[in-house]
Amino acid sequence: MDNATLISDAELNVAPTYGRYPIALVRGEGCRVWDADGKEYLDFVSGLAVCNLGHCHPGVVSAIREQAGKLIHVSNLYHIEPQIDLAKKLNRLSFGDKAFFCNSGTEAVEAALKLARKYSFQKYGEGRHEILSFDMSFHGRTMASLTATGQAKFHGAFKPLLPGFRYMPFGDVESVAASVSEQTCAIMVEPIQGEGGVNVPPDGYLKGLREICDANDLLLLFDEVQVGLGRTGKLWAYEHEGVAPDAMSLAKALAGGTAIGALVASDKAMAFEPGDHAATFGGNPLATAAGCAAVDAITAPGFLEHVQEMGAYANAGLEELAKRHAIIKDIRGKGLIIGCEVDVDATSIVTKGLEAGFLLNVAVQKVIRLIPPLVVEKEMIDKLMNFLDEALADLAK
Ligand SMILES: *Cc1c(COP(=O)(O)O)cnc(C)c1O
Secondary structure, three states, X not given: OOHHHHHHHHHHHOOOOOOXXXXXXXXXXXXXXXEOOXXXXXXXXXXXXXXXXXXXXXXXXXXXXXXXXXXOOOOOOOOXXXXXXXXXXXXXXXXXXXXXXXXXXXXXXXXXXHHHHHHHHHHHOOOOOEEEEEEOOOOOOOHHHHHHOEOHHHHHHHXXXXXXXXXXXXXXXXXXXXXXXXXXXXXXXXXXXXXXXXXXXXXXXXXXXXXXXXXXXXXXXXEOOOOOOOOOOOOOHHHHHOOOOOEEEEOHXXXXXXXXXXXXXXXXXXXXXXXOOOOOOOOOHHHHHHHHHXXXXXXXXXXXXXXXHHHHHHHHHHXXXXXXXXXXXXXXXXXXXXXXXXXXXXXXXXXXXXXXXXXXXXXXXXXXXXXXXXXXXXXXXXXXXXXXXXXXXXXXX
16 A cells, blocks of 8 residues: 555544654665655654664564564463563663563553652651652653653643652752652653753763662652663663662663563662552563563674764764754754754754655754664765755755
């Protein structure tokens, strides 16, 4: 079927929860995808930071093929071999001691929020349930993670939200220190805000939050759903600051494109007991087998160095453009999550990109967010910079 047929069928049958662009993508390989009319695109979106290994990474594909022929699902009432393997890998590679598995980012965040309340309840009893999160954060769409999300535009029609959440200005340790009360049990933060516009906090910020948590026995919860798994040039974004959380939520890139979520926690924080929390599909053999293959590929020698090198290269390309394009106000990010903020509405650049054969993304209307597959190559970045050179000139008109 071609784009036009698929689009009209979608309009008739698929819930309109996204403002979708007028193409249907049907095939992918590495950093390239093809639409139903056979047109090729260079992907700088990665399915929103999911396809860190590029599309159809051979290691992930063969792990899925093999596992699908062996065992796709069994209940968590039984032990699951690939789930145990993935938990071991995540714990070995992070601060973590125990991993809980679910199926998406929002579920991983929900698990973190419930864990914080359980930890506090067990130790201090009722009433110490408040979670501090941040302006411009994004934590997901189900009710608790939606409440934790500090952006009013997502809350609109869905009130009342959950009680026990407060939003702090992002990047300011002092305001958090001043706001912790006897009811506070946790701080939830993205080490770099993704959906909120690629906002990088000042150096020492996470360390400051760690100190506040230690002084008050709060759980420090890092939402690494978008920036984890190599996106910033380190395996975990928190490594840039040399501080560890008590628990972190993961999802997007964890299983090479298959649906998965995880909450990794220290033994101290892992307050869940049988019956406290669960997910039917969580940690199923198929997703966790894919996860093992994805984690192996991301931690293979040289992989993260490539991310750092390409990140620096793309950043330098944008800095070069900024010399010629006065509408560029800021370039920020780490590794291969880069925000290029302009002082006009940039959303039209996505449509222009599609015409020119690029998948692009704009966050909060003014930030061109580059989140390519981490296997992106210099010549692809060069092509994008050439396109942006023209597109930014048009945008300024
Ligand atoms: C995408 C995202 C989520 C939500 O993930 P879903 O899989 O869409 O539920 C949560 N937190 C952050 C930081 C994200 O980027």
